[in-house]
Amino acid sequence: MRFDIVTLFPQIFHSYLQQSLLKLAIQRDLVQVRLWDFRLWSKERMQKVDDKPFGGGPGMLIGCPAVFDCVEAVQIDDDEPAQLVMLTPQGQRWNQELVKEFARRHHRLMLLCGRYEGFDERIREGLKPREISMGDFITNGGEVPAMAMIDSMIRLIPAVLGDEASHREDTFSQHDFWEYPQYTRPRDFRGMAVPDVLLGGDHSAIQRWREEQSLLRSQQRKEHGE
DSSP states (O other), rough: OOOEESSSSHHHHHTTTSSSSHHHHTTTTOOOOEEEEGGGGSSSGGGGOOEEOOOOSSEEEEEEEHHHHHHHHHHHTTTSEEEEEEEEEEEEOOHHHHHHHHHOOOOOEEEEEOOTTOOHHHHHHHHHHHHSSSSSOOSSSSSSHHOOOOOOHHHHHHTTTSSSSTTTGGGGTTTTOOOOOOOOOOOOEETEEOOOGGGGGHHHHHHHHHHHHHHHHHHHHHHOOO
């Protein structure tokens, strides 16, 4: 899978790309991540990309020219066209079903990261991106949401996790259930003991216990509005 990240701050991603599973996936050529600074497409003095909104209002808006030119140039960087995604609080809520949909349907994504007060509306109208939101909160830009999208999707790429069954038991991977409690050594820590069922070696009993705990935890979280 290939990710093209269109951003004003590509340096934010440098450390992220050098860590953990993503680093290994890139080294094994399972994932490609390309960084594109759309400021480089600006023809304005000092490579300016933002301006005051017509009609007044706070902050600055990212204008059309540099974004359009960058996105169009990046699209032809590969034979396979990318699905353009705009990271915005107004977008569709990102969840595990969307993760699976995107991983199944798209082999290349272009993630458009905003800043300041957002984008000129004509970027939505003209480029027609898929709009995605991480939730009902505001971040300083689209870079952290872009990382969240990448992190959630690479888990579904064959061979990235190593254990192919691992992601199937994640929270939300099975009918929106929360994952069951899990334990490791020591068996007793500060008076908190591992449930006996997990120590007996009866795999059918362990499976039943895990299913019951998953259902119970899911019900409790829903009752508390989580």
